[in-house]
Amino acid sequence: MRRVLLAALLLVAAPVHAEDLVSGISQDTIQITSSYTGTDIVVFGAIERALSAQGRNIVVIVRGPDEPMTVRRRDRVAGVWVNRDAARFEGLPAYYYLASTEPVARIAPPEALQRYGIGLQSLTPTATGSHHDPEPFRQAAIRYHQRVGLYAENPGSIDFLSETLFRTRVPVPAGVTRGQYNVEVYLLRGGEVVSAQSTPLFVDATGLERRLFNMAHDAPLLYGMACVFMAMLLGWISSVLFRRPA
Amino acid sequence: MEIYLPVAEMSVNWLILIALGTGVGFLSGMFGVGGGFLMTPLLVFTGIPSTVAVATTLSHVTASSMSGALAQWRKRAIDFTMAGVMLGGGVCGTLFGVWLFALMRRQGQMDLIVALTYVIMLGSIGFIMLRESLATLKAYRSGITVSRRPVNRGWIQALPFKMRFRQSRLYISVIPPIAIGFAVGSLSAIMGIGGGFIIVPAMIYILRMPTNVVMGTSLVQIIAVTAITTILQATSNYAVDIVLAGLLVSGGVVGAQLGVRAGAKLRGEQLRLLLACLVLLVGAGLLYQLIARPLDVYSLSEGVP
Numbered sequence: 127m128r129r130v131l132l133a134a135l136l137l138v139a140a141p142v143h144a145e146d147l148v149s150g151i152s153q154d155t156i157q158i159t160s161s162y163t164g165t166d167i168v169v170f171g172a173i174e175r176a177l178s179a180q181g182r183n184i185v186v187i188v189r190g191p192d193e194p195m196t197v198r199r200r201d202r203v204a205g206v207w208v209n210r211d212a213a214r215f216e217g218l219p220a221y222y223y224l225a226s227t228e229p230v231a232r233i234a235p236p237e238a239l240q241r242y243g244i245g246l247q248s249l250t251p252t253a254t255g256s257h258h259d260p261e262p263f264r265q266a267a268i269r270y271h272q273r274v275g276l277y278a279e280n281p282g283s284i285d286f287l288s289e290t291l292f293r294t295r296v297p298v299p300a301g302v303t304r305g306q307y308n309v310e311v312y313l314l315r316g317g318e319v320v321s322a323q324s325t326p327l328f329v330d331a332t333g334l335e336r337r338l339f340n341m342a343h344d345a346p347l348l349y350g351m352a353c354v355f356m357a358m359l360l361g362w363i364s365s366v367l368f369r370r371p372a
Numbered sequence: 373m374e375i376y377l378p379v380a381e382m383s384v385n386w387l388i389l390i391a392l393g394t395g396v397g398f399l400s401g402m403f404g405v406g407g408g409f410l411m412t413p414l415l416v417f418t419g420i421p422s423t424v425a426v427a428t429t430l431s432h433v434t435a436s437s438m439s440g441a442l443a444q445w446r447k448r449a450i451d452f453t454m455a456g457v458m459l460g461g462g463v464c465g466t467l468f469g470v471w472l473f474a475l476m477r478r479q480g481q482m483d484l485i486v487a488l489t490y491v492i493m494l495g496s497i498g499f500i501m502l503r504e505s506l507a508t509l510k511a512y513r514s515g516i517t518v519s520r521r522p523v524n525r526g527w528i529q530a531l532p533f534k535m536r537f538r539q540s541r542l543y544i545s546v547i548p549p550i551a552i553g554f555a556v557g558s559l560s561a562i563m564g565i566g567g568g569f570i571i572v573p574a575m576i577y578i579l580r581m582p583t584n585v586v587m588g589t590s591l592v593q594i595i596a597v598t599a600i601t602t603i604l605q606a607t608s609n610y611a612v613d614i615v616l617a618g619l620l621v622s623g624g625v626v627g628a629q630l631g632v633r634a635g636a637k638l639r640g641e642q643l644r645l646l647l648a649c650l651v652l653l654v655g656a657g658l659l660y661q662l663i664a665r666p667l668d669v670y671s672l673s674e675g676v677p
Binding site for chain 2: 196197206208209266267269301303331342346347350361364367
């Protein structure tokens with residue numbers, strides 16, 4: 127606690143001497159094309175006016191757009207597994223990746239992590255439409271995203287190229303949602319954030335994929351008819367092609 | 373080998389999808405069914421969301437049925453009057469089914485209803501077909517010919533609104549065909565199937581249509597119902613993925629043609645016996661999934677239910 131106070135004092139009293147952070151990302155947009163199978167972005171940064179590396183931590187978080195989600199729990203009813211209780215969450219990101227110099231539990235006390243939104247356990251969405259304890263449902267949502275590779279905590283994955291220069295590779299898997307992402311870089315000392323920087327990252331579909339997606343939503347009737355027409359045409363072509371050798 | 377599906381919003385291996393289309397197409401060509409009852413569970417198994425799987429399988433069924441129907445049409449083995457009457461019920465059933473689909477999705481019970489409907493339908497139809505084809509095969513071996521068209525059609529004959537179906541050589545009430553059409557239309561929307569495995573037995577055992585027109589007529593009915601359901605699913609649930617449909621269809625139409633050739637080498641009873649086993653197998657697999665403890669009792673769905 128004394129160190130925290132000290133750090134806070136330093137920040138307030140002597141901003142001139144404070145450590146600072148400069149960071150960037152290898153690309154600020156990710157285009158999803160037909161051959162998109164996931165990619166990596168590189169987040170890099172430098173510490174300015176660096177003090178000792180002792181007690182210093184870097185955390186990089188890539189956070190996707192918030193998405194409403196419903197988690198349901200199945201129970202056995204008459205021998206069959208049926209969805210019973212449900213909890214609806216607002217404010218869970220569609221994607222959350224954390225890279226850090228150390229496991230988050232060792233970087234800062236839980237209250238601080240909660241305050242800064244660092245770590246999967248700091249994801250506290252508002253739960254609605256449920257009369258039950260939402261906690262197991264929240265854990266299930268986090269577990270589900272970890273299983274499909276959309277949530278991850280990856281301690282020890284930040285490479286230092288020199289005393290003050292660092293970089294990390296962030297995977298952006300194939301199943302990501304389109305929208306605005308945020309790349310956040312934190313410099314922590316003694317469990318408190320000394321400096322932070324946030325950069326937006328855009329994930330969007332391009333070309334044919336984008337046009338098809340837009341068409342499915344903007345002109346669904348035409349889109350549906352196009353599907354039917356394509357199916358009938360291919361059915362007809364195959365029947366003509368295969369007619370001879372029969 | 374990966375391709376991004378714009379509506380399902382995920383990348384999948386396109387070779388697997390073409391192979392899946394070909395395999396299911398082969399079976400559908402062989403047995404004269406659309407193959408939706410196989411395709412939907414298989415797509416869900418590869419990780420495609422069940423709403424997209426149900427809605428997109430319909431295009432695959434449209435294409436393989438189209439391919440088959442054209443072959444039957446050249447043989448003049450289609451009763452268009454019967455198909456038209458059944459379609460009247462089919463359109464109403466489809467509208468009802470799409471409405472029910474949206475309602476169940478809000479309730480969070482879609483997966484359960486789909487699975488239960490599958491188990492019940494596949495179980496009962498598979499069992500009936502198995503019993504019938506075994507009896508026919510046994511009778512064939514002992515040299516007794518079983519009359520396929522008994523004179524007395526019982527309650528069907530007693531219904532009003534009779535109509536003449538020349539191609540089928542039938543003079544029956546329009547109520548049973550409309551009712552069958554309605555049932556198949558609603559199941560088509562809920563299960564993502566054309567309903568061939570329901571229509572074909574219904575035509576043979578309930579309507580007593582001659583076997584040679586059953587195939588072509590059911591295919592025409594299936595094409596119409598799946599085409600309408602695809603458009604309804606596209607407009608109300610935005611769940612049809614055209615890239616996925618294109619891949620499945622490309623494999624499916626080739627598979628269907630090969631299947632028709634393979635099927636021509638087998639006798640009707642043998643085909644029905646094989647189909648019955650296949651239907652029961654899929655039904656048993658789905659039943660197991662309902663009863664077995666799930667890996668995670670929690671499941672997650674995105675967006676507003």
